Amino acid sequence: MHSHLAEEIQVGTPLEHRLALAQPEFRALLDRALDGREISVDEGERCLHADGGDLIALIATADAIRKRDVGDDVTYVVNRNLNFTNICFVGCRFCAFARQRWEADAFNQSIEAILAKVQQAVHLGATEICMQGGINPEMPAFTYRDILQAIKGAFPQIHMHAFSPMEIMYGSRRTDMSYRDYLQMLRDAGLGTIPGTAAEILDDEIREILSHKKVDVQTWIDIITTAHDLGIRSTSTVMYGHLETARHVAAHIALIRTLQRQTGGFTEFVPLRFIHDNTELFRQGLVGEPPPKGLYDLRVYATSRLMLQGAIDNLQTSWVKINHELAQLSLEAGCNDFGGTLMEESISREAGADAGEYTTVDEIRALISARGRRPVERTTLYDRREAAHEDTAVDGDGPGRRSGRREVSARPDPHC
Ligand code: SF4
Numbered sequence: 511m512h513s514h515l516a517e518e519i520q521v522g523t524p525l526e527h528r529l530a531l532a533q534p535e536f537r538a539l540l541d542r543a544l545d546g547r548e549i550s551v552d553e554g555e556r557c558l559h560a561d562g563g564d565l566i567a568l569i570a571t572a573d574a575i576r577k578r579d580v581g582d583d584v585t586y587v588v589n590r591n592l593n594f595t596n597i598c599f600v601g602c603r604f605c606a607f608a609r610q611r612w613e614a615d616a617f618n619q620s621i622e623a624i625l626a627k628v629q630q631a632v633h634l635g636a637t638e639i640c641m642q643g644g645i646n647p648e649m650p651a652f653t654y655r656d657i658l659q660a661i662k663g664a665f666p667q668i669h670m671h672a673f674s675p676m677e678i679m680y681g682s683r684r685t686d687m688s689y690r691d692y693l694q695m696l697r698d699a700g701l702g703t704i705p706g707t708a709a710e711i712l713d714d715e716i717r718e719i720l721s722h723k724k725v726d727v728q729t730w731i732d733i734i735t736t737a738h739d740l741g742i743r744s745t746s747t748v749m750y751g752h753l754e755t756a757r758h759v760a761a762h763i764a765l766i767r768t769l770q771r772q773t774g775g776f777t778e779f780v781p782l783r784f785i786h787d788n789t790e791l792f793r794q795g796l797v798g799e800p801p802p803k804g805l806y807d808l809r810v811y812a813t814s815r816l817m818l819q820g821a822i823d824n825l826q827t828s829w830v831k832i833n834h835e836l837a838q839l840s841l842e843a844g845c846n847d848f849g850g851t852l853m854e855e856s857i858s859r860e861a862g863a864d865a866g867e868y869t870t871v872d873e874i875r876a877l878i879s880a881r882g883r884r885p886v887e888r889t890t891l892y893d894r895r896e897a898a899h900e901d902t903a904v905d906g907d908g909p910g911r912r913s914g915r916r917e918v919s920a921r922p923d924p925h926c
Pocket of ligand 1: 598599600601602605606607608643644645676721
């Protein structure tokens with residue numbers, strides 16, 4: 511499947527040649543996108559149904575817009591995921607990560623254990639800690655603040671990318687603070703940015719089935735926009751491949767675009783494939799066998815690039831969800847960021863993802879280079895850190911190449 515795809519998405523095939531494969535009405539839509547015109551929800555839905563020649567043309571269009579807007583470099587961040595507890599009462603039916611506290615493999619890490627992991631990550635060159643956890647009912651009210659203060663006290667240089675809107679909602683309830691006051695307190699304790707996870711699909715009917723205790727759409731928006739207003743930027747995500755329709759995905763992307771125009775606070779957009787194994791959703795037959803990896807994923811990436819042009823420049827692939835080979839192909843369907851690698855990515859692994867637990871910096875750079883693109887290390891906020899790799903050639907095989915298995919962590923965690 512992938513080699514067939516790779517043939518279809520041949521690097522170097524002229525854009526005009528691939529556009530000519532589209533049906534006339536779809537070609538007109540793609541031409542509008544290439545002109546920088548806004549793609550509506552209806553048009554986004556049409557893109558998400560593209561097949562055959564239309565799909566090849568869609569992917570080529572996304573690639574051309576990516577090249578025009580952000581160039582050929584592919585960024586990645588050196589970070590570590592830190593899932594400090596898997597104890598959670600929320601009961602999302604798509605989640606294979608959460609445990610009840612009495613289960614044998616439930617965990618709740620001490621501050622000392624957390625600091626040891628951060629220390630290890632810093633030693634390996636991480637610039638960011640991506641931290642999320644389950645919603646633990648026995649957590650002391652100010653735990654999130656206390657963890658931040660402990661980490662930033664010991665490692666002031668590390669960027670803390672932590673706590674989804676679900677965790678912010680829970681923390682603010684536990685402390686009886688407003689979202690604004692709670693976020694301000696976390697910012698003062700060292701919070702840098704927040705993951706825009708817990709979004710899944712921003713549609714309350716779908717959310718009710720996926721997880722009726724989760725933040726609803728308006729609460730998610732309130733927390734994200736309050737954070738942005740306070741200068742706390744966030745990522746944005748969509749989870750696809752479960753109960754949703756193409757229209758839900760298109761409407762979700764359009765909502766993210768609208769919010770971005772209001773706040774400018776999103777740093778990136780990350781489409782996340784739903785990993786069905788070991789989830790209640792799959793066990794109970796609410797979702798069937800997942801669509802095969804490949805065309806389905808590339809459609810979502812390409813449509814995201816078209817719909818978000820002019821609003822969010824950075825489109826991140828998720829090798830954790832779709833594996834290395836397909837993540838490479840997604841670089842030709844609109845993506846310009848490879849995320850990171852995994853040091854402790856227990857969320858997707860629990861759910862049956864197959865891309866392994868971590869990828870080293872060297873591997874990420876090699877995967878990017880193999881598609882003829884230049885890997886560039888970045889910070890959380892997309893500042894470039896080329897100096898760290900200025901001695902490496904495109905494929906990184908020169909004498910100055912960094913050696914060793916410098917492991918980094920993909921983000922954002924999709925579980926919350
Ligand atoms: S997705 Fe997050 S909030 Fe939902 S059950 Fe899993 S850990 Fe809990």
